[in-house]
Amino acid sequence: MIEARGLTKRYGDTLAVDHLSFDVGPGRITGFLGPNGAGKTTTMRLILGLDRPTDGTVTVNGKAFGQLARPMREVGALLDAKAVHGGRSAYNHLLCLAQTNSLPRRRVGEVLELVGLSDVAKKRSRGFSLGMGQRLGIAGALLGDPAILMFDEPVNGLDPEGILWIRNLMKALAAEGRTIFVSSHLMSEMEHTAEHLIVIGRGKLIADCTVAEFIAQNSSETVRVRTPQQDILAKAVAAAGGTVHDDGNGTLVVHGLTAGRVGDLAFDNAVRLHELSSAQASLEEAFMGLTAGSVEFRAGPPRLPESQQPEHAGEVA
Amino acid sequence: MAMTSAQPTRPAGSPALPALPGRAGLAGALRSEFTKIRSVRSTYWTLLALVVVTVGFGALASAGAAAHPGERGPGFDPTQQSLVGLYVGQLVIIVLGALTISSEYSSGMISTSLTALPRRGTVFAAKAVVFGAVALVTGLVASVASFFLGQALMSGQHIGTTLGQPHVLRAVIGGGLFLAACGMLAYGLGMILRHTAAAITAAIGLLFVASILVNFLPQSWQVHVDKWMPAIAGGQVWVTKATDPTMFSAWTGFAVLGGYAVVALAAGLILFRRRDA
Numbered sequence: 001m002i003e004a005r006g007l008t009k010r011y012g013d014t015l016a017v018d019h020l021s022f023d024v025g026p027g028r029i030t031g032f033l034g035p036n037g038a039g040k041t042t043t044m045r046l047i048l049g050l051d052r053p054t055d056g057t058v059t060v061n062g063k064a065f066g067q068l069a070r071p072m073r074e075v076g077a078l079l080d081a082k083a084v085h086g087g088r089s090a091y092n093h094l095l096c097l098a099q100t101n102s103l104p105r106r107r108v109g110e111v112l113e114l115v116g117l118s119d120v121a122k123k124r125s126r127g128f129s130l131g132m133g134q135r136l137g138i139a140g141a142l143l144g145d146p147a148i149l150m151f152d153e154p155v156n157g158l159d160p161e162g163i164l165w166i167r168n169l170m171k172a173l174a175a176e177g178r179t180i181f182v183s184s185h186l187m188s189e190m191e192h193t194a195e196h197l198i199v200i201g202r203g204k205l206i207a208d209c210t211v212a213e214f215i216a217q218n219s220s221e222t223v224r225v226r227t228p229q230q231d232i233l234a235k236a237v238a239a240a241g242g243t244v245h246d247d248g249n250g251t252l253v254v255h256g257l258t259a260g261r262v263g264d265l266a267f268d269n270a271v272r273l274h275e276l277s278s279a280q281a282s283l284e285e286a287f288m289g290l291t292a293g294s295v296e297f298r299a300g301p302p303r304l305p306e307s308q309q310p311e312h313a314g315e316v317a
Numbered sequence: 318m319a320m321t322s323a324q325p326t327r328p329a330g331s332p333a334l335p336a337l338p339g340r341a342g343l344a345g346a347l348r349s350e351f352t353k354i355r356s357v358r359s360t361y362w363t364l365l366a367l368v369v370v371t372v373g374f375g376a377l378a379s380a381g382a383a384a385h386p387g388e389r390g391p392g393f394d395p396t397q398q399s400l401v402g403l404y405v406g407q408l409v410i411i412v413l414g415a416l417t418i419s420s421e422y423s424s425g426m427i428s429t430s431l432t433a434l435p436r437r438g439t440v441f442a443a444k445a446v447v448f449g450a451v452a453l454v455t456g457l458v459a460s461v462a463s464f465f466l467g468q469a470l471m472s473g474q475h476i477g478t479t480l481g482q483p484h485v486l487r488a489v490i491g492g493g494l495f496l497a498a499c500g501m502l503a504y505g506l507g508m509i510l511r512h513t514a515a516a517i518t519a520a521i522g523l524l525f526v527a528s529i530l531v532n533f534l535p536q537s538w539q540v541h542v543d544k545w546m547p548a549i550a551g552g553q554v555w556v557t558k559a560t561d562p563t564m565f566s567a568w569t570g571f572a573v574l575g576g577y578a579v580v581a582l583a584a585g586l587i588l589f590r591r592r593d594a
């Protein structure tokens with residue numbers, strides 16, 4: 001159980017974390033969601049006592065992190081997979097962590113096996129790929145067999161196989177009754193793994209609810225209609241209180257009415273339909289809408305010369 | 318690699334971890350820090366370099382003294398002559414001292430270390446003890462080896478000395494202590510500055526550059542300031558024939574160097590406990 005109360009961290013003029021209060025409960029995956037720069041990593045560092053809060057408190061199992069008798073037995077954390085000495089072997093890296101909490105040496109071999117790094121245990125971690133580094137970080141978090149696990153952006157930069165592996169591991173750990181607190185800036189990632197969501201933007205709490213509630217509250221249903229008699233249907237929809245626009249490909253997109261109601265309107269007005277379907281706005285869209293006001297940096301329209309047009313649209317920094 | 322959703326979180330047949338009474342403390346921290354220092358190659362290269370340059374420059378100076386008998390004054394100190402490589406050895410031990418902590422900051426390992434053991438005073442002390450012990454043992458090896466090689470080179474001219482002569486044993490042991498104290502000063506500076514290059518620069522400034530700059534002071538000031546310079550004060554511990562009355566005695570001088578190290582360590586500890594990691 002992690003409990004934050006009025007947690008605040010100020011760096012100079014910037015409020016990185018702004019009076020955050022939330023609980024992270026056991027037996028489920030709690031997603032910690034927010035755009036980059038929203039204060040997720042800072043919050044996790046405050047929980048771990050790495051940074052000192054400007055105001056407010058955060059406790060782990062009722063105690064400040066620094067007061068835990070054997071911290072690794074209660075909390076395992078992966079903040080930055082690159083936060084290892086590259087000249088040290090995977091085995092020795094884990095051994096020096098295990099020794100601080102007097103964990104048995106055999107445990108190092110076990111977690112290496114668990115994350116699939118047994119074959120490279122004696123290799124220096126400098127040569128590890130991003131995915132292997134992530135596995136080493138997770139091995140370190142699991143060393144003490146803790147009931148609480150925190151992962152900061154664990155799937156960032158991983159290939160699909162690695163992403164699936166981490167998702168399944170988190171689900172298995174939560175199924176054992178552990179508290180899993182995992183941050184991401186991608187709603188789509190949380191949609192697949194988390195049951196509960198804590199959403200922040202610019203250090204402030206935006207939402208604290210289940211994923212189902214988040215979807216219900218933040219995504220609106222849209223209805224897509226194709227018909228040769230667009231004008232008649234558009235008037236009928238507008239008269240019934242819906243809004244309608246043409247998506248440019250000959251399909252009308254209706255907001256504010258159910259698919260059934262649109263079908264009835266078409267029948268009443270003798271409009272022939274070629275397609276009628278309803279769709280949920282994606283959660284990603286809902287998340288973007290919710291945090292739109294709280295993104296730190298927004299990408300402007302690209303102003304490159306035509307010969308240098310970027311191949312991929314830039315992500316919001 | 319397991320790809321199923323029923324992924325195991327514990328290897329088959331391995332028992333759960335037994336509950337342990339007590340708190341994570343200094344004993345575990347010491348074992349951990351010893352693992353850290355012995356598990357990176359740079360430690361071995363640095364320690365080897367320390368012994369090689371200390372013994373090497375000492376041998377060079379001893380051979381030079383043996384080859385130019387006419388240039389030896391009445392105050393010639395064969396012990397100090399054979400240990401003069403310690404001045405170069407200082408440079409190497411401050412690199413290792415600074416790296417002991419600064420490498421954790423440059424790699425980000427400090428966050429991982431403090432997540433495993435958040436008691437910063439304990440982490441600080443464990444690092445100091447383990448590095449200090451390694452520096453002292455290696456320093457003694459370098460000092461003793463320098464002494465015997467230097468005396469062997471000078472024995473042909475019958476200008477050498479033995480451990481049985483007055484103050485010689487103190488000087489040879491003092492050489493090891495001198496290197497350990499320089500290393501601890503650099504460790505304290507590393508904790509204050511958290512940056513390898515900055516810490517090494519600061520240590521060199523304090524140990525070498527400060528001593529040089531004193532030479533530009535008026536003579537009447539120099540005699541009061543010079544003896545307080547850390548490397549000059551600490552260097553008195555490996556002198557057996559004190560010829561300069563303005564200098565501190567052997568152990569007083571070493572205590573001055575130790576004082577610099579203690580101040581750096583104390584400031585480092587206070588900052589380490591207060592600052593965000």
